[in-house]
Amino acid sequence: MFNLRDTEYLTVFAEHPRPFYELVPGLGYLKLHNRPKTWNEAKIACEKEGAHLGILNSETELEALRELRARLPSHYKDWRDNVVHVGVTDSQEEGTWLTIFGESWRELAAMRWLGRRTVPDLLCR
Numbered sequence: 001m002f003n004l005r006d007t008e009y010l011t012v013f014a015e016h017p018r019p020f021y022e023l024v025p026g027l028g029y030l031k032l033h034n035r036p037k038t039w040n041e042a043k044i045a046c047e048k049e050g051a052h053l054g055i056l057n058s059e060t061e062l063e064a065l066r067e068l069r070a071r072l073p074s075h076y077k078d079w080r081d082n083v084v085h086v087g088v089t090d091s092q093e094e095g096t097w098l099t100i101f102g103e104s105w106r107e108l109a110a111m112r113w114l115g116r117r118t119v120p121d122l123l124c125r
Contacts, residue, residue: 018049024064030054032068032084036075042085043100053087055099 021029029051037045046053056062065084074081087100097105 021051022068027061027064030064030068032065032072034072034075037085039085039089043087053085053100055087055105 021031024030031049031051033042033045043053054061054065056065069082069084088097088105089100090097092098099105
């Protein structure tokens with residue numbers, strides 16, 4: 001297992017966003033933060049902006065994330081530059097993935113889209 005301590009994250013904002021949010025038609029306002037944080041730090045940072053961590057529920061959302069990430073510089077020059085925290089966690093029970101809203105995350109196809117057997121930790125919406 002790899003350490004995701006300092007990972008970038010995506011924020012989603014529904015209404016009048018703060019600076020640096022981008023309107024993605026059909027998805028809302030998104031912002032990919034390029035200052036690495038832990039999952040909990042990223043969740044709090046999103047909430048302070050009046051937003052929340054993003055939740056990958058469709059291939060469209062994944063593609064929007066990939067596009068936003070491609071625009072940012074690499075910090076590490078290794079696999080960590082391709083890891084982004086999202087609003088899904090199994091912190092309450094190992095292997096039981098819940099969204100930041102406490103709902104079961106059934107869109108497990110996202111794991112296949114990312115080519116991993118684990119779920120990414122942080123995305124802000």
